[in-house]
Amino acid sequence: MQSPTDARKAWQVVLEHIEAGLIDGRFTPGDRLPPERELATTLGVGRSSVREALRVLEVLGLVRTGTGSGPAAGAIIIATPHGGMAALLRLQVAAQGFPLGDIVQTRLLLEGGVVDSLARAGDADLAPAVAVLDAMERDDLTAAEFLALDAQFHLTLAEASGNIVVAAVMAGLRSSIEDYVREGAERITDWAGTAARLRQEHRRILTAVREGDPEGARARIQAHITGYYDHAGLARS
C-alpha cells in the first residue's frame, strides 16, 4: 500500500482530508462534518486520531462541536478566526516566541494602515466606533471595563476598514497582550486622568479620519498606542 510505516501521522491524514474537503467545496461553512465514528472507519484510522484532528480545527476556529442531537450537534464548519488567532499569538507570547515589543510594533503598523485607508476612503461607516467612544464616556467604569471598550474601539476601526484578515490579526494581537495591558493599568496612579487623555486621543483620531487626513490619523493612533505603553511601563520585554 504505502511506506512501511506511513510517514504521515493518522491525525494528519484526517486533517488533510477535511482540508481537501473544504477546498473543493464538499464542506462549506454551516455544514456538518460526518460523525467521528464514521470519519474514522472511512479513513481507516482510530476514532482518537479523528478527535485529535477535530480538536485542532476547533482551536483554529474552523469547527464548532456540540453534543446531543439536532441541528446544533456534531462538528459544524464555521470560520471564526479570532479565537484561533488569539490563542496562537497568546501562546507564542507565553512561550517567549514573540517578544512583547514586536507585538506592539505590529499593532502600530496595522492600526496605522487601517486609519490611513479609512481616511483615504472617506465613506467608511464610523458609527460603531462612535458608539464605543460614547460608552467610554461613563465615569463609573473600572479600568478593566475601560480597557475592554478601548480594545473594542480599535477592533471596530479595523472592521470598518472591511479587511477581515487585518481585523482578526489585530484582535489576536490585542488579546495576546491583554494581561500585560491590564497589569500595566494597575501601575497607573492617576487612572481618571489617563482615561480622559485616552478618550481625547480617540476623538482626535476619529476627527483626523473624518477630515480625510491619513498622515494625521496614522501619527495620532501610533502616538496613542506608544503613549499608553510607555505610560504603563510596558516598554520592552
Added chain:
Amino acid sequence: MQSPTDARKAWQVVLEHIEAGLIDGRFTPGDRLPPERELATTLGVGRSSVREALRVLEVLGLVRTGTGSGPAAGAIIIATPHGGMAALLRLQVAAQGFPLGDIVQTRLLLEGGVVDSLARAGDADLAPAVAVLDAMERDDLTAAEFLALDAQFHLTLAEASGNIVVAAVMAGLRSSIEDYVREGAERITDWAGTAARLRQEHRRILTAVREGDPEGARARIQAHITGYYDHAGLARS
C-alpha cells in the same frame, strides 16, 4: 469536587495547565514536558485528553514531539510560529473565512511597513536578501522554484526588519495563498519575461531601501505585489 459536570473540557484543562506553566516560567523553550502518561495522572484526566491538547500545541508550533528516548524524544517546548500561522491562515482561506483579496491587501500593508522601516533604519543587513536575489538570476528555474525564492525574498526582508511577529504573519499569509499563486503562474504565457520583470522590481525595491527612500520603497513593493496578482489574474475572490 467541582461543578456537576465540569464545564471545561478535559483537554482544555491540560492546555491551560501548560499555558500557565509557560507563563510562570516552569516551562521554557528547550524544556521537555512531562510524559503524556504522567501529565494524565497529574491532572486527573485520560491520556487521550492530554494527547488532544498536545496535538493543538504541536500544530500551533509550540511543541515538537519525538518518539524513542534520548534528548530528542518526548514533547519539547519550541516557539516556531510560522507553521501554526500558516496552517491557521491556510485553513481559514480554505473555509472561506478569509477572502483572498483581504489576504493580499494585508500583505501590502505589512510589506509596505517593512520596507518603510528598513529604508528609515538604514543599517539593516540586506545581505540575505541579496543572496536570494542572486539565486533567482539562474535561468533554469522552474516557475515553482522561482516562486519559492520569491517568497523567500519577501520573508527575508521581513526578517531583516527584526520583527518576528511581522515575519511570521507574512510567511503565513504568503503560504496561505501559495497554491493560488502557483496556479496563477501557470496562466502566464510569457513566464521568462515575467520573471525578468519581477527580478528587476526586486532590485529596485532593494535600491530604494538602500537609498533610504521609504516612500519609494513602499510604493515599489506594493506595485510589485499588486502587479503580479493582476498579471496572474488573481484579482478578486
Added chain:
DNA sequence: CGCGCTAGCGTGGTCTGACCACACGACGGG
C-alpha cells in the same frame, strides 16, 4: 382524540488498556 411524558438513539466527551515503533543505554559476549 389529543396532549404530555418517557424511553430510545445518535451524537460528542472521556477513560482504560493494550499493542506497536522507535531510539537510547546498559549489559554481556567476543
Added chain:
DNA sequence: CCCGTCGTGTGGTCAGACCACGCTAGCGCG
C-alpha cells in the same frame, strides 16, 4: 576494549466501553 543485543521509556494508534446530552418518536393517560 569494542560491538551487538536486549531492556526500557517514550510517543502513536487503536478498540472498546461508558457517560452526558438533546432531540424524537411513540406510548399512555386524560
